[in-house]
Amino acid sequence: EDQVTQSPEALRLQEGESSSLNCSYTVSGLRGLFWYRQDPGKGPEFLFTLYSAGEEKEKERLKATLTKKESFLHITAPKPEDSATYLCAVQAVGGYQKVTFGTGTKLQVIP
């Protein structure tokens, strides 16, 4: 069964203090690994899709990377508006496959 483990559960950063979030996954053939951002009381919002080891994607202060077992979401010089829960998800190859989510990392950026 597909599994996604995210660490840390919570992270508190000072504004401008860069860090990384980790996503470890187990899947029988990776179709795609996804990062989402979720604000309190709202639905998750798509950020990135990564398909193969070595791939990288960037968006503003966020950069996602992928290896065969892990993905990292690097946050460079974060701002308070980056505070949110970041979710990692995987989808296996073959037919119609569910998207399995991790429990997320709750990021707080302090001014």
Place this chain on the structure above:
Amino acid sequence: DSGVTQTPKHLITATGQRVTLRCSPRSGDLSVYWYQQSLDQGLQFLIQYYNGEERAKGNILERFSAQQFPDLHSELNLSSLELGDSALYFCASTPGQDGKLFFGSGTQLSVL
């Protein structure tokens, strides 16, 4: 705004009751996913439909059922409700089989 509409936003009901949650996907999206989110378990996959047909099933309880109608909107029916069913229920849509999902704003269910 993701383009996915969920109603109602909030639902308060009693144990043993039955409720229906509704989801309208983005225009053109054929695939609808349902997820349950609770504080201790994160986003749990319930069920997926594609163009009216069930395609994937997660740990959905027998008390729960869903369907996707010809106009592509979907409904999640929860019956014999228990206190533990209290959670945020999300619907998400995507054009096909891709895992890039567009989520609605959710229905907060409170079972008292």
